[in-house]
Amino acid sequence: MLLYVPKILELRRPKILLHWFSSTPLKVHQAKSQVHIMQELWLSKLPSTMGKIMKQGKVVLVLSGRYAGRKAIIMKTFDDGTSDKQYGHAMVAGIDRYPRKVHKRMGKIKIHKRSKVKPFVKVLNYNHMMPTRYTVDLGLEQKSSPKDLKDPMKRKKIRFQTRVKFEERYKQGKNKWFFQKLRF
Structure with missing residues (x-):
């Protein structure tokens, strides 16, 4: 069973999602798996590398x-x-x-x-x-x-x-x- 997650919650951090899921009447393992999926989505949107400040020269x-x-x-x-x-x-x-x-x-x-x-x-x-x-x-x-x-x-x-x-x-x-x- 997939959970419907509002667009606003997609932008928030996974910890907040876990808190939101724990207050719903779903089973814990379902909420954790859904949070894991959301974590992967959230991390995939982050830039892979930051610019280096300490460079040669x-x-x-x-x-x-x-x-x-x-x-x-x-x-x-x-x-x-x-x-x-x-x-x-x-x-x-x-x-x-x-x-x-x-x-x-x-x-x-x-x-x-x-x-x-x-x-x-x-x-x-x-x-x-x-x-x-x-x-x-x-x-x-x-x-x-x-x-x-x-x-x-x-x-x-x-x-x-x-x-x-x-x-x-x-x-x-x-x-x-x-x-x-x-x-x-």
């Missing part, structure tokens, strides 16, 4: 830890986690020491020294970073993985490569907001 602010308040760029994301870290996390490259102000009347050596950037490369939990509306396409190396950060020599090499990319981008004058210290 997204500029984020680090919220906690040694680099709190620093800007970083997502290099690689792990939405479902890994066997080591069973939560959503990302490998980020950010700026530990920002470049200082430069004037035209300064000499070349002084400008070169003040234009240096000290980067950091780290694996962070999604809860410890806040995404911004900005994206930066730096072309950071795709081959690097969180396992490479455990080896000191590979970590040093990755940090050097990111420093070169950051300084190159800074000297081009692109993404000026990224290279300014966040005042908070």
Whole structure:
């Protein structure tokens, strides 16, 4: 026996339907099977996937830890986690020491020294970073993985490569907001 369900109730959640069915004089197993059918219908109307916010190239602010308040760029994301870290996390490259102000009347050596950037490369939990509306396409190396950060020599090499990319981008004058210290 099929139950007639008004159009209004089709839009509501299955828990509400179960409550509605339990107040009717039907047998419990009939009501549960009908609710199960309604659940499937309701879930089929939902979108299958949500848009990702934490993407590669997204500029984020680090919220906690040694680099709190620093800007970083997502290099690689792990939405479902890994066997080591069973939560959503990302490998980020950010700026530990920002470049200082430069004037035209300064000499070349002084400008070169003040234009240096000290980067950091780290694996962070999604809860410890806040995404911004900005994206930066730096072309950071795709081959690097969180396992490479455990080896000191590979970590040093990755940090050097990111420093070169950051300084190159800074000297081009692109993404000026990224290279300014966040005042908070």
